[in-house]
Amino acid sequence: MEGDFIVIEGIDGSGTTTQTKLLCEWLDKKGKEYVRTQEPVKEELHIGKVIKEHLVQDDDDHSPESIALAFAADRLIHLEDRIIPALKEGKTVVSDRYYHSSMVYQPEHGADLSWVKEINKHARKPDATIIVDVPAEESMKRQQKRDGGESSVIFENLDFQKNIRERYIKLEEGLEEDIYIVDGVRSKQEVHEDVVEIVREVMEK
Numbered sequence: 001m002e003g004d005f006i007v008i009e010g011i012d013g014s015g016t017t018t019q020t021k022l023l024c025e026w027l028d029k030k031g032k033e034y035v036r037t038q039e040p041v042k043e044e045l046h047i048g049k050v051i052k053e054h055l056v057q058d059d060d061d062h063s064p065e066s067i068a069l070a071f072a073a074d075r076l077i078h079l080e081d082r083i084i085p086a087l088k089e090g091k092t093v094v095s096d097r098y099y100h101s102s103m104v105y106q107p108e109h110g111a112d113l114s115w116v117k118e119i120n121k122h123a124r125k126p127d128a129t130i131i132v133d134v135p136a137e138e139s140m141k142r143q144q145k146r147d148g149g150e151s152s153v154i155f156e157n158l159d160f161q162k163n164i165r166e167r168y169i170k171l172e173e174g175l176e177e178d179i180y181i182v183d184g185v186r187s188k189q190e191v192h193e194d195v196v197e198i199v200r201e202v203m204e205k
């Protein structure tokens with residue numbers, strides 16, 4: 001039997017990486033076989049590493065379309081190399097970000113949403129996508145704390161993060177799949193409990 005494919009999404013600083021890690025620790029305790037992964041893929045020889053090092057940080061030099069294509073290519077290779085084989089072996093796959101990130105970030109940079117959906121149409125649908133929802137102000141505060149970021153950069157980004165959050169909230173419209181939104185402005189453990197409840201239900205289906 002195929003494993004379940006779970007995706008954790010959210011704006012920058014929402015806690016997707018923490019929730020991915022906590023979920024995998026829970027799976028481990030339950031004795032379930034799992035693969036923890038993320039997009040963009042950050043390993044050597046992966047397009048995701050090139051994106052992370054050369055495109056995302058430097059995206060004034062590249063069109064939103066070239067970046068969207070790079071993310072989509074990274075994704076299909078990620079699926080073929082890692083996600084699909086693990087699911088076929090019956091493992092649960094937990095990915096920190098997936099095509100939903102492309103559907104919110106690249107249109108916010110100017111790419112056409114329906115075209116972004118089109119170039120991602122060969123990517124397998126997840127069994128559940130959990131959006132960790134936090135207001136943009138909270139995400140900015142967390143990023144500032146984490147990076148010791150300068151306030152000018154933080155304020156420049158506030159509107160961007162607000163728009164990204166709006167796009168996440170509206171994402172379910174037009175996507176025929178199960179998307180759950182959890183309130184991310186609570187302790188890590190409280191958010192994790194909601195995530196576990198959703199995943200438990202998905203696994204029992």
Ligand code: TMP
Nearest residue numbers: 012039040056071097098101102105106
């Ligand atoms: P992260 O590795 O710290 O999560 O950062 C990845 C950044 O890349 C984050 O700001 C979201 C963005 N991103 C996209 O713009 N499109 C995508 O398809 C993905 C997977 C990430």
